[in-house]
Every structure is written in C-alpha cells, then in structure tokens.
Amino acid sequence: MVIQNPILRGFHPDASIIRVDHDYYIATSTFEWFPGVLIHHSRDLMNWRPLVRPLDRLSQLDLRGVPSSGGIWAPSLSYDNGTYYLCFTNVVGRKGVYKDLHNYVVTAPSITGPWSDPIYLNASGFDHFLYHDTDGRKYVFNMQWDFRKNKRRFAGIVMQEFSLAEGKLIGAIKQVTEGTDLGVTEGPMVYKKDGYYYLLLAEGGTGPMHAATLMRAESIDGPYEVDPDYPIMTTRTSPDHPLQNAGHGSLVQTQLGDWYMVFICSRPLKDGSGLSPLGRETSLQKVVWTQEGWLRLASGGKQPQLLIPETELTPHPWMLEPVRDDFDEPQLSIHWHSLRVPYDESWISLSERSGFMRLRGRESLTSLHNQSLVARRIQSFQCEMTTCVSFEPLSFTQMAGLVLYYDESDHYYLRISHDDELGKHLAIIVSDQGHYEELDVYLPIPVGESIYLKATMDFEQIQFSYSLDSHYWQCIGPALYAGNLADSYAKKLSFTGAFVGLCAQDLRGTRLQADFDFFDYKELD
Template identity: 80%
Template sequence: MIQNPILRGFNPDASIIRVEDDYYIATSTFEWFPGVLIHHSKDLMNWKPLTRPLDRVSQLNLRGVPSSGGIWAPSLSYCDGTFYLCFTNVVGRKGVYKDLHNYIVTAPSIDGPWSEPIYLNSSGFDHFLFHDTDGRKYLFNMQWDFRKNKKRFAGIIMQEFCPNESKLIGEIMLITEGTDLGVTEGPMVYKKDGCYYLLVAEGGTGPMHAATLMRATSVGGPYEVDPDYPMITTRNTPDHPLQNAGHGSLVETQLGDWYMVFICSRPLPDGSKLSPLGRETSLQKVTWTPEGWLRLAAGGKQPQLHIPETELTPQPFDPDPIRDDFDERKLSVHWHTLRVPADESWLSLSERPSYLRLKGRESLTSLHHQSLVARRIQSFTCEIVTCVEYEPQAFTQMAGLVLYYDESDHYYLRISHDDQLGKHLAIVVSDQGQYDELDTYVPIPEGRVYLKAAMNFDQIQFFYGLDGQSWQPMGPTLYSGNLADSYQSKLSFTGAFVGLCAQDLRGTRLHADFDFFDYMELDA
C-alpha cells in the first residue's frame, strides 16, 4: 500500500507532470531559499527531493518579503523538449492588497540550467501555463480584487502567451467565477477527448478546502461545473486523518491510469486541529465516468490514508543518511536558508573543512540578513542533534539550535554570554512575537557543546551535553502547536523547520562552527 502523505512535512501546492517514465512534483517554498522544491519518482510511491531551480537572486529576490510570502503555488509543465516553471513572488500580503509578481523560467532538463525569469503579470497568483495541441499557449491565474464590496477571489482569468515574444498577448478573458464554495484559485488545465478540463481549488486552504472540476469544448469556455462537485474535500469530516484536502493536480501514467496529488494536513492528536508539519502532499487514484467526469477511485469525496500501489514497477530510492557531516562542498537539497542565498560571506563549508561555519548577522526577527540554515520537520516524532563550537564574548552574540516557524513563533536553544554567568545556555521563546527567556540558565565551559531537540507529537524537549553521550534536559516541555500555520488563528502557509543559526548584533560576525547535524525520524 501507498501511505499518504507521499511528501511529508511542509510540501504544499503540488504540481505534477510525467515526462516519459519520470514523474516530477513542484511544491511551494514561500520565504525559504532556494525557491521551489522539485521531487522525483518512477512509481508515484517512492519520492526524493531532486532540485531547487530558483537558486540565484537574479531569478528570485526574497529579501524583505513577509513570512508566508515569496513563492506561492508553482506549476510545472513540459512541451517539445522544454520544461516550464511558473512561479509567483508575493512581496506584500497584508491588508486588502496583494503585491505579487508572476514569472516563468525554462530549462532543457529538469536539473537545469534554468533560465532567467520572464515577467508575466501581477493580477493574481496560482498561474498555470497550458500547452494546447495546436501549438498555442495560455496562461491561467486567479484574479485578486481589493475593492470594497467585491469578492477578493474574483475568478480565473486566461490570456495567451507568445513564446517568440516572451510575453502575454491578446485579450484577458474571465473564464469562471467559481462555485458557491468560494475562494476559487489554483487553476490546472488538461485536454482529453476534445474537452478542456479545468481543475480548481476552492474554499480556502483550511477546513473548507476542496477541489472542483469544470470542462469546456473551447479553451476559453464557457466552462460547466461537474454536477457532483467538489471532487475531493474533508470539509464535512472533521475527524478524518487527512484534513484540509484540496488544491489538486492530475497526471496520467504511461499505463493509462489517472492520479491526483493534493494538499492535506495532519493535525496533532490533542484535538487542537493544529498541524506543525504544515500542508503536505497526498495521492489518490481517480477514474473517468462514462459522462466524462473524474471521481475518486475508492468512491466518495474523502481521501484515503492508504491506497493500493500503482501498477508501475516499484523503484525505491536509498534512504537519506541521518547524519550530515558537512563534508560536501555544497549543502544538501534538504537545507534551506531564509530569504537569502547561502554564500561565503556568512556560511562556509570550506573555511574549516567538515564543519558548517555560520557568521552571526541579524536577529531571528529579521526579514533581511539572517544567518540561519534549516530543514523541514517531516515527522511528529523525531530527534535532532548537533555539536557546536562557539565562544561568545557579549550578550549580543548567540548561536545554537532553533525550531522555527517564523519570526513571531520559534523556540531557540542558544549559547550566549552574560556578565554574571559568562558563557551559558538558555532557551528563548517567541510566542506571537512576544519575546521571553525561560528561567533556565546553564553555565557551560569553553569548547564543544552538544545540543538536542526531541519532538513527540505535541511535546518538544531540549537537551544538552558536553560529551555527546550523556544528556541533561534543558527547560520545560514546550508545545509544538506553537509552530503550526494556524496557531492563534494566524493565516500562514508554511511548516515547522529545525535549523542552525548565529546572530551577532554587534555587527562583528563572530562565527559558530557546527560539526554535524543529525535528523532522525522515529515514526512517520
């Protein structure tokens, strides 16, 4: 059986394609750099992160973007030997406005090189490039309307894209205003048996989320709605293990079967409905009815936690190593930095071989120049261990292990210096932007310090040690729900990360050397 989610942890807005016998999924990365994560599979069951195409500032400038801004809902497509990737960079998302810019990049191979971006429009997000069988190309995206007494989600629009001129041309057409489910977004377009099928996300990305199918005989419509919409949702099943199901993308296998990937969330079992792992990607088989509509192969509208294996030949990948010894010249594909690329001015794998050196910069609340490198938390039960050498001389210098949602909500086990305590460990908590230091300060000697975080569903416990063998608990048990996208009803879209960081608020860039990083999942 295939166990959902297939892409665990923060991996939302999946856009799937097949190129011959290879399957690729692109997912959103928001404020994390490099932009867009592309995953690879041969069998739809076994997946591995493959590449992150937006890897330079000339393609993607995230400095200063708000949390849960940046990359929204990328879409992959392939035509005549070229890969196309559409992406949105949301630079402002507060209030009634959405300041955003839509681009497209291309590559001859999924591994690149990916081109410089072509600007498309700024009218709305979630754009998708459809390649018609007559050679013409059309861009679809939702339209944002900020005006008083207007629907913010103002329908799906379409405009032709001319690759020779590298721009949109012709009339902008409103092709659907969606259904009574509202919040229509995430358009994906497919052509089958002479019909154009439009798959949209509706209801918002929370508990009312859904996916709805429409069709037309012309690419510009009019589009009729599936009479039994929505196609998938958990809006009426609040105890389902895969909540917030919607925002789908379709693929046909080389054997002629159809599958849909879609967003979902797995809440903590404490009844809070909070999902610190963020929005994940799951898979369902779908079948066509005689009337030409899609239905879940298992029946009903709710996704399955387990589905039968595909008929494709299983091709598993080697498991990722638990330990990163920082022996390579580049960071692995699992690592992300916050808003800015990793460069030798603040992150080095060569100044001290087999160590990750971070030079302290701005605070954990900065939207500009943080020295933070982190990876997704993908399991409710996991342990993270690192070893750091760091000798701060002032309270303005800090380094350590951070469990991070955003600048407002994080837990930080950090080494710093105090006038009375000298070098010491403490836990910093930011809860909805309220700074606190827990009343646990532990003086530590010069030299190496081992730091550990253990997550067990809703509980997080920090530990420290001086020899890497014996551990002392550090501070109280902390609540993992603080690292969820809907904590205190805030509207955010990412997931919990665990990472290494350093700050130097004096501006002297004192460095911290991390010897290794262990990430071990105890149960998926």
C-alpha cells in the same frame, strides 16, 4: 503493498505534477525559504526523492524583505517539445486587502537545469498555470485578486495567451469562471481529454473548507460547466479525518493509462486542537473517469484515503537518506534552506574548517533580510534533531544554537550566549506570537569546549536537552508545545510549516563565527 499518505511529508504544499516518459516530477511551494521551489522525482508514484531547486540565484528570485508566508506561492510545472516550464509567483506584500506580487515563468532543457532567468507575466493574481495546446498556442491561467470594497477577493479565473517568441502575454484577458458557491477559487490546472478542456480548481480556502472542483468546456476560453457532483474531493464535513484540509489538486496520467491526483492535506496533532505543525503536505489518490466524462475518486466518495493500493508501475525505491550530515561535502544537502537570501561565503562556509559548517552571526531571528540561518523541514511528529557547536561569545549580543522555527513570531531557540554574570551559558528563548520570553533556565557551560544540543519532538511536546560529551544527556527547560509552530496557531493566516535550523546572530555587527560539526535528523515513528 500500499502507498501511505502523505507521499511528501512535512511542508510540501501546492503540488504540481507532470510525467515525462517514465519520470514523474512534483513542484511545491517554498514561500520565504531559499532556494525557491522544490522539485521531487519518482518513477513509481510511491517513492520520491528531492531532486532540484530551480530558483537558486538572485537574478531569478530576490526574497529579501518579503513577509513570512510571502515569497513563492503555488508553482506549476509543464513540459512541451523538449522544454520544461515553471510558473511561479513572488508575493512581496500581503498586508491588509492588497497583494503585491509578481508572476514569472522560467524554462530549462532538463528538469535539473540550467533554469533560465525569469520572463515576467503579470501581477493580477496568483496560482499561474501555463497550458500548451495541441495547436501550438500557449495560455496562462491565474486567479484574479480584487481588493475593492464589497467585492469577492478571489474574483475568479482569468486567461490570456502567452507568446514565447515575444516573451510576454498577448491579446485580450478573459475571465473563464467565477468559481462555485464554495468560494475562494484558485489553483487552476488545465487538461485536455476526449474533446474537452478540463479546469481543475482549488476552492474553499486552504483550511478546513478546502476542496478540489472540476469544470469543462469545448473551447479553451469557455464557457465552463461545473461538475454536477462537485467537489471531487474534500474533508470539509469530516473533522476527524486523518488528512484534513484536502484540496488543490493536480492530475497526471501514467504510461499505463491510469490517472492520479496529488493534492494538499494536513495532519493535525492528536490533542484536538486542529493544529498541524508539519505544515501542508502532499498526498496521492487514484481517480477514474465516469461514462459522463467526470472525475471521481477510485476509492469512492469524496474523502481521500490514508492508504491506497500501490500503482502497477515497476517499483523504484531510492537510496535511504542518511541520519547524519557531517558537512563534508562542498555544498549543502538539498534538504537545507536559508531564509530569503542565497548561500554566500560572507556568512556561511563549508571549507574554512574541514568537516564543519561555519556560520557568521548576522541579524536576529526576527529579521526579514540577512539572517545566518540554515534549516530543513520537520517531517515527522516523532523525531530527534541533534547538533554539536563550537562558539565563544563575548557579549549578550552574540548567540548561536539550535532553533525550531515557524517564522519570526513563533519559534523556540536553544542558544549559547554570554552574560556579564553567568559568562558563557545555555538558555532557551521562546517567541510566542512575537512576544519575546527567556525561560528561567540559565546553564553555565565551559569556555573553549563544544556543546551538543538536541530537540526531541513527540507529537504535542518538544523537549530540549544538552550534553558535554554526546553520551550523557540532560533535559533543559520544560516541555514546549509543538502547536505553536503550526500555520493556524493563534488563528494567524500563514502557509508554511515547522523547520529545524542552525543559526548564529551577532547584533554587534562583528560577525562572530559559530562552527557546527554535524546535524542528525532521526525519525522515531
């Protein structure tokens, strides 16, 4: 048996891993999607299940108005003396040279909570890591952002002591490294082994130049020496490698004594574009320590492997996820997120119509505030996504349907609406770099009847289709390009991945309801 990378497929970036006894947990970034932070659980490092989203209320996290690819950046998990700690950044502004952000830590007695309200840390940069030293003292490490002219934006890694009793950072701030010539130094993770403090860093930026670099010092505040054969891992010189953009590592030691590193990677489309609509994913590599006290990939070289041997841990598979969500439970599945705002009975209900998810239309798909949209990650290049919706619009300002969504600028929307001439009808909206387009396909559909909607993704191509009876399906519109849903499409600097969503808009402000009977997510690969 082998472990196939990525271990967390689809949009799961900035992995932070810990082990507590025989349980392994990975926290990943969620950016503008609510609830904030997703924690996966495993007992064998091969089989993972989504377990909890700790930032699930407004007192912990307010994302209203944050820019796309803002919000939650690079959370870090830690554990000390029966308490779980989670550091996170909320980026509320990222325009121009500035980064308006706020950094916090929350705690919990169990990984499943209850998670506390946040303690404020600082706003000097992002990628915060809380290290618990063996003498009981705690330290926060983060990258320093510098917006000044002729300065390096990524100005190195700083540290400061954290007082849990006082609930704040205390003492002097010290820069511990400026990073290497790879630049873009971020993502600090600290470990202690054999008398050294090891500082694992992400460098080179989260794109093709990404890498993982190791440093060490005899004192926690340095000076840190650089691994003479840095970086540990990168695909920066291997543009054809199946796991591109590899870097931003996090280490864990198993109960058997072996060491592994989880890290960011991206799987590009096969058309040579380099675009990765599934977003930045999480993969796993075994690492070994040299006699000189440095880390190396167990497989040799610096490139991650698509397939690695399974661990010697006892296999622990989880129950397979069902294809269909019937919306029969009192709460939505952990796979669903909303945009920026919590679930609220004012716009979403699972009880008003039994077996349906009811959405009340609110703002448009370009809104940064109050959208009525729930969505889940697309995790495979080959998949079908299907729903059935009951919706009776009275105006062109009222819409509902199935959306493949990257952000407010780039999405594909198969939607039901109303037109003075066509009446109730089905059509496709394309938003390409913010340019609004209605494809010249308008299909009248019967009043008073539900309609089935489907999106099929086959690598580069996305095809919408519809049915009136769930048996006879017809394509609607042309095949659409999946690369438009990638984080680097049109050279934009974004960090999430493609989602499939169910949504409703009512630009009249009357909150007309749309009822969704089910949602199927079926992977075909």
